[in-house]
Amino acid sequence: MSKALEGVKILDMTHVQSGPTCTQLLAWFGADCIKVERPGVGDATRGQLQDIPDVDSLYFTMLNGNKRSLTLNTKSDDGKAIFTKLIEHCDVMVENFAPGALDRMGFTWERIQEINPRMIYASVKGFGPGPYEDCKVYENVAQCTGGSASTTGEIGSVPLVTGAQIGDSGTGLHLALGIVTALFHRTVSGKGQRVTCAMQDGVLNLCRVKLRDQQRLAHGPLTEYPQYPNGEFGEAAPRAGNASGGGQPGWIVKCKGWETDPDAYIYVITQAAAFAGLAKAIGHEDWLEDPEWNTPAARLPRLEQMFDEIEKWTMTKNKFEVMDILNPLNVPCGPILSMKELAEEPSLRDTGTIVEVDHPERGKYLTVGNPVKLSDSPADVARSPLLGEHTDEILREIGLSADDIAASKSAGAV
Numbered sequence: 001m002s003k004a005l006e007g008v009k010i011l012d013m014t015h016v017q018s019g020p021t022c023t024q025l026l027a028w029f030g031a032d033c034i035k036v037e038r039p040g041v042g043d044a045t046r047g048q049l050q051d052i053p054d055v056d057s058l059y060f061t062m063l064n065g066n067k068r069s070l071t072l073n074t075k076s077d078d079g080k081a082i083f084t085k086l087i088e089h090c091d092v093m094v095e096n097f098a099p100g101a102l103d104r105m106g107f108t109w110e111r112i113q114e115i116n117p118r119m120i121y122a123s124v125k126g127f128g129p130g131p132y133e134d135c136k137v138y139e140n141v142a143q144c145t146g147g148s149a150s151t152t153g154e155i156g157s158v159p160l161v162t163g164a165q166i167g168d169s170g171t172g173l174h175l176a177l178g179i180v181t182a183l184f185h186r187t188v189s190g191k192g193q194r195v196t197c198a199m200q201d202g203v204l205n206l207c208r209v210k211l212r213d214q215q216r217l218a219h220g221p222l223t224e225y226p227q228y229p230n231g232e233f234g235e236a237a238p239r240a241g242n243a244s245g246g247g248q249p250g251w252i253v254k255c256k257g258w259e260t261d262p263d264a265y266i267y268v269i270t271q272a273a274a275f276a277g278l279a280k281a282i283g284h285e286d287w288l289e290d291p292e293w294n295t296p297a298a299r300l301p302r303l304e305q306m307f308d309e310i311e312k313w314t315m316t317k318n319k320f321e322v323m324d325i326l327n328p329l330n331v332p333c334g335p336i337l338s339m340k341e342l343a344e345e346p347s348l349r350d351t352g353t354i355v356e357v358d359h360p361e362r363g364k365y366l367t368v369g370n371p372v373k374l375s376d377s378p379a380d381v382a383r384s385p386l387l388g389e390h391t392d393e394i395l396r397e398i399g400l401s402a403d404d405i406a407a408s409k410s411a412g413a414v
């Protein structure tokens with residue numbers, strides 16, 4: 001079976017997390033991803049959070065699978081000549097340097113189009129055009145400036161950042177969609193185009209339901225928020241603890257063992273259609289006849305009391321038992337799964353969502369495989385490359401002779 005993006009050549013100038021998640025996705029779909037790294041240094045994450053001395057970190061290996069590594073000093077004259085050949089050779093260039101870095105190397109969008117008019121040039125930056133466009137940005141800065149932190153956390157407490165890397169990996173995902181869209185458009189137009197994604201915009205896109213709530217505030221309190229009916233609503237969409245954020249009330253409740261196990265909890269959603277089954281399961285059949293409980297509107301002012309009652313029942317069972325009882329009743333619920341539990345979950349191994357990969361220096365490690373499944377183009381997850389592992393073979397592919405390669409090496413370009 002052929003890979004969906006087989007034949008697409010990616011000039012991957014990305015580093016850290018946002019850009020590499022994008023190009024790793026494209027590589028899983030079969031694109032040939034040539035990762036360009038600074039000679040002797042490479043992507044900074046190779047050396048960050050190292051768990052084994054002098055071995056590429058898991059930070060790096062888990063974001064750079066299925067790629068080839070070429071070391072190249074794109075600031076030297078010889079390096080620029082090779083880089084120009086790479087632009088001619090490839091279909092897509094992806095970068096997430098600080099604003100202006102590629103321009104400073106001499107490779108502006110205009111110059112890139114001159115070299116290869118079919119080139120798609122994709123970038124991640126922290127902000128789009130505006131007051132902050134020159135800022136360097138990392139994950140949590142994007143979460144804070146994109147509306148996630150102001151709407152995440154306990155009521156009346158500090159804003160919180162989430163563990164999900166919505167700024168970095170989220171923007172990488174957005175960028176990948178932009179790239180495949182531009183590749184599709186190129187089949188019609190014959191031309192490449194510029195694809196840009198700001199991390200602030202990516203986070204805001206993922207937080208659009210909170211902008212929805214911001215506008216609803218003008219028309220009265222947000223009745224599904226725990227602040228209703230007794231709390232205060234200010235001028236901005238507030239933090240809402242673990243409230244579901246949708247039209248169906250939900251909350252995290254304790255399960256058996258919560259005193260010692262930090263993840264002995266389950267999320268329960270009291271969807272109206274399944275409420276009767278839930279009420280019966282927790283021993284509150286009385287609610288079904290009681291006008292104070294038997295409609296979603298009647299329950300809204302007493303959600304806290306309702307989840308307290310649900311919790312009294314969930315605390316008598318472990319989170320998987322609760323799931324086993326509520327699922328057949330169509331009550332949407334989800335145990336809080338720890339990373340340990342996810343790493344050990346056989347069904348995720350079976351689907352290739354968690355994959356064990358073998359690395360020549362670190363041995364076996366786990367990584368998250370391609371979460372997007374194509375029926376005719378399955379993704380094989382391969383290990384990340386060593387620094388410069390494919391330099392010679394890539395230089396040969398773009399037409400350098402053995403003498404040229406030797407000369408570039410002695411000039412320090414590769």
Ligand code: CAO
Binds near residue numbers: 017074101
């Ligand atoms: N050869 C020669 N020089 C190279 C090179 C190569 N192969 N690869 C990179 N460089 C140079 C760059 O040109 C840049 O030089 P100048 O400063 O002279 O232009 C320099 O290395 C450093 O690049 P940088 O400024 O991007 O790196 P940084 O560590 O200072 O900043 C980051 C990192 C992530 C804050 C910044 O790149 C950024 O804001 N990126 C956009 C937003 C983003 O993607 N953030 C998410 C990162 S993941 O949390």
